[in-house]
Amino acid sequence: MSGDIVAAAKLIGAGLAMIGALGGGIGIGLSAHGAVQGIARNPDAAGAVQTNMILGIAFAEAVAIYCLVVALLILFVF
Amino acid sequence: MEQSNWRWGFNRWLVLAFIIASVFAARAYPPIRPHVQLPAEPLSHHPLFTLPVIGDFYLTNTLVALVLVDIILLLLAFSIRQQAKNGGLQMLKGIGGAVEAFLEALYGMTESTAGKWAKAIFPYFATIMLMVLVANWMELIPGVDSIGFLEKSAHGYVANGSFLVKEEVAHGTEGFVVVPWIRVVSTDLNFTVALALISVFMTQVIGVRAQGAAYFTKFWNTHTLFNKPVFGAIDFGVGLLELISEFSKILSFSFRLFGNIFAGSVMLFVIGALVPVFAQSAILLLEAFVGIIQALVFGMLTMTFMAQATQGHGEHHEEAHA
Amino acid sequence: MEGLGINLGYLLVQIFNFGIMFVVLKEWAYKPILNMLETRRETIARGLEDARVAAEARANAEQKAQEILAEAQAKAAEVVRAASERAGEVGKEVKAEAEAEAAKILERARADAETEKERVLADLRPQVAALAIAAAQKLVGEALDEKRQRALLDEFFSGVKSGKVVVVEETFAGQDVTVVSALPLSNEEQAAIQKDLGAAGVNFTVDPKILGGLIVKAGDRVLDASVAARLEGMRAAIA
Structure with a gap:
């Protein structure tokens, strides 16, 4: 019975941990927003803007990835 | 093209036929949700060999995928080598030409970022990029992740011949799960962590090659510690943070790739089990896109970090305070 | 770590595998392709350079041709000028000669005319005398x-x-x-x-x-x- 409670708590915890992915999502959305605006204003710079956008997205995504790591640790390790 | 002149097309009827066929297939053999497991499954019950410190070594399904990736890349490289040997230094033909155009684009990107260090950085960028790309796109091949041995498991399904049936087993008895022969190597943390370790380690190596011992002042910054009382202390703290960020790079590199591809394959399972007809096709397109984006991100971040390591930290700092 | 499936053995296998792929791809794929890029770039640069040199040579040739043409034109003009000068001189000489000749002819003609006149008058004298005598005889009445x-x-x-x-x-x-x-x-x-x-x-x-x-x-x-x-x-x- 206590094992079941622990298992349920793990699942809830993992789900809660992934709430952090919200920040990453917002960040990625903002960077894409800026990049698209920049490309729309200066289509010639599309290559450079895309490169920097992907880098920025990667950094923003890192936060969401920490959440994923925590969720995976809760689910599979503890 | 005779078919394009047909009023109602031809391919759309093929698509419709496949959709109808998949409806019948899903009725006959309802898809089941596979068992999701984080570590790679061993294919052999007995270890291949046992090493003194490390322990048992099994042949896992991700290792099979890794060998496949290696074979594909080696064949590509070999064909390029043969063509370059025989045909002099002309244009490459066939798939070699595509690889050449791809690598040329990557080299142009490297050159515009890293300048004269492009020649040293490019092989890491290109190798990571090619390996991750081929590994990711292997996920799109039918049969990968879905054909394998049936293994006894505590929470499995009833097996009917070589298929699993969507039927919960009676309580207390053992069911079966599929252990796929091939599982995408990007969903094995060993692969991604190995790539991340190499990437970060080689970044330090290239930084030392470019700047010598001065490279380490980036982490242990005592230049301004005594001249500028407040900012010096901040600079020192920033240096320590840089050191921490090098380790967090390993984490973010490895888990970004792993997370994206693992989540993608889980999404394919779940969508396939919930909506067996047609929905997976859209997800497969998305996964193809995610696969190349993740490969590009992994390679490009490596390249950018290496390029930054070749540039002195000092100049950047002066600019920042100016 | 075991829960995440990270295992030192597999990790080392992956790292070694990456090393092998790195070396093989670098030798077999990147080197020829980068060489190809380099040669292509060089070929293009050389082509551009050649074109530049050729254009320069053509410009030089055009300039030289222009120079030669101008020189030839100057020479021709000089020749024409000298010829016309000489022709003028010759003409003047000829004219002077002709004028002198004409003057001589005119002089001779005038002299001839003078002597002719004198000769005619000399021929006339006896007749005039005869006429005068005849008139006098009529006048005087006696011979x-x-x-x-x-x-x-x-x-x-x-x-x-x-x-x-x-x-x-x-x-x-x-x-x-x-x-x-x-x-x-x-x-x-x-x-x-x-x-x-x-x-x-x-x-x-x-x-x-x-x-x-x-x-x-x-x-x-x-x-x-x-x-x-x-x-x-x-x-x-x-x-």
Whole structure:
């Protein structure tokens, strides 16, 4: 019975941990927003803007990835 | 093209036929949700060999995928080598030409970022990029992740011949799960962590090659510690943070790739089990896109970090305070 | 770590695998492709350079051609100028020569005409004399001695009577004189005039307008002993 409670708590915890992915999502959305605006204003710079956008997205995504790591640790390790 | 002149097309009827066929297939053999497991499954019950410190070594399904990736890349490289040997230094033909155009684009990107260090950085960028790309796109091949041995498991399904049936087993008895022969190597943390370790380690190596011992002042910054009382202390703290960020790079590199591809394959399972007809096709397109984006991100971040390591930290700092 | 499936053995396998792939791809794929890029870039650069050199050479050639053309044009103009100069000179010479020739011809023609005139007048003299005698005979009614009449006429025309100049008294010793007569004089008359005037040289000219007698010119002195002058004097006296 206590094992079941622990298992349920793990699942809830993992789900809660992934709430952090919200920040990453917002960040990625903002960077894409800026990049698209920049490309729309200066289509010639599309290559450079895309490169920097992907880098920025990667950094923003890192936060969401920490959440994923925590969720995976809760689910599979503890 | 005779078919394009047909009023109602031809391919759309093929698509419709496949959709109808998949409806019948899903009725006959309802898809089941596979068992999701984080570590790679061993294919052999007995270890291949046992090493003194490390322990048992099994042949896992991700290792099979890794060998496949290696074979594909080696064949590509070999064909390029043969063509370059025989045909002099002309244009490459066939798939070699595509690889050449791809690598040329990557080299142009490297050159515009890293300048004269492009020649040293490019092989890491290109190798990571090619390996991750081929590994990711292997996920799109039918049969990968879905054909394998049936293994006894505590929470499995009833097996009917070589298929699993969507039927919960009676309580207390053992069911079966599929252990796929091939599982995408990007969903094995060993692969991604190995790539991340190499990437970060080689970044330090290239930084030392470019700047010598001065490279380490980036982490242990005592230049301004005594001249500028407040900012010096901040600079020192920033240096320590840089050191921490090098380790967090390993984490973010490895888990970004792993997370994206693992989540993608889980999404394919779940969508396939919930909506067996047609929905997976859209997800497969998305996964193809995610696969190349993740490969590009992994390679490009490596390249950018290496390029930054070749540039002195000092100049950047002066600019920042100016 | 075990839960995440990370295992040192697999990790090392992956790292070694990456190393192998890195070396193999670098040797077999990146090197030829980068060489290809390099050679292609060099080829393009060389092509551009060649094109630049060729364009330069063409520009040079054009300039040289222009120079040669200008030189040739200058030379041609020089040749033409020299030729026309020489032609002008030659023409001038020819013209002068021709003019001289024409002048000579004209002179000769004039001289010829003069002598012809004199010859005609000389031929005329006997007839004039005969006419005068005939007129006188009609006038006087009697025939004078033929010889005496001729002498009278000769005197009338030449002013010389039996070897003496009768119309002019002065002598012109050692001077050059011009003697004008109405009709050409005979050689004897001329000799007589020269002897009688005592002149160093006598130039005889003919002018029918004086009718008869002589006009002697010596320097700026003019002795008018002509019939026309005497008639004029008579007309003035009568009037």
